[in-house]
Amino acid sequence: MARLTDPNIRKHLLRDEGEVIVDEVKHHGIVYILPVVETVVAAALLAWLPFVDVDLAWFPFLLALAILSHAGWKTLGHHRDRFVITNMRVFRVHGVLSQQLATMPLSRILDITVVKPLHGRLIGFGHFVFESAAQEQGLRDIRYVGRPDERDLSIQRVVQRSGLRGPRMN
Structure with missing residues (x-):
């Protein structure tokens, strides 16, 4: 039963390259x-x-x-839909019978828009819109993210620590 309900995101990690999970994001409870x-x-x-x-x-x-x-x-579909932030990339795993995986390296993220509708601001969820250099991308909209500001900051921290945005100014 656990195999059906757990998307098993650890199997998608590049462990030999030193990839570790920074944050695993499940849907906000509003989707239920x-x-x-x-x-x-x-x-x-x-x-x-x-x-x-x-x-x-x-x-x-x-x-x-x-x-x-x-x-x-x-x-089950909402439960298996996971957005994962690692030290190298962001990816989304979703699907019940078939599983889809969309990946974006941190270096390709040009812009992250956090959309918080009024009801989302009241109960604590938002949506991410990723912009990258690619025209077609499999990872663009991530909807119903709990604590979106904290998640956005964790992505910005990982990008900054990886050195992709240049040195920090003091």
Whole structure:
């Protein structure tokens, strides 16, 4: 079961090159609101079953099962979606049955935009938009990042420590 729920990001590290994880970012809890609402709706449908005509009870049961399946699928998808900051690069691993990996070396990051909508500012999440020299990139938008300012600072620190932005001014 753990193999299905854990994206196993450690297997993507370049250990022989000295790559270490600086931060592993999971989605903010706000992404689980829709699956929770779907689960409540499915539970309401199941609670309604005793009051439905026996000949038609199969329909709300199958509908509740479909809604629960969708909620479980979305929850698993959000749980397996990870954004990782290492001392050499940033990468994102996501997907349930198939897994996608998008990587960007720190040297290619030209700009990071942190977008914090009003509700995100209130409950503590934001979105990252990465700009790089490449026109097409697999790692551009990282949505629903908890504590985005701290994560942005950790990326800036790693970039600065790697010497990619020039010497620090005192």
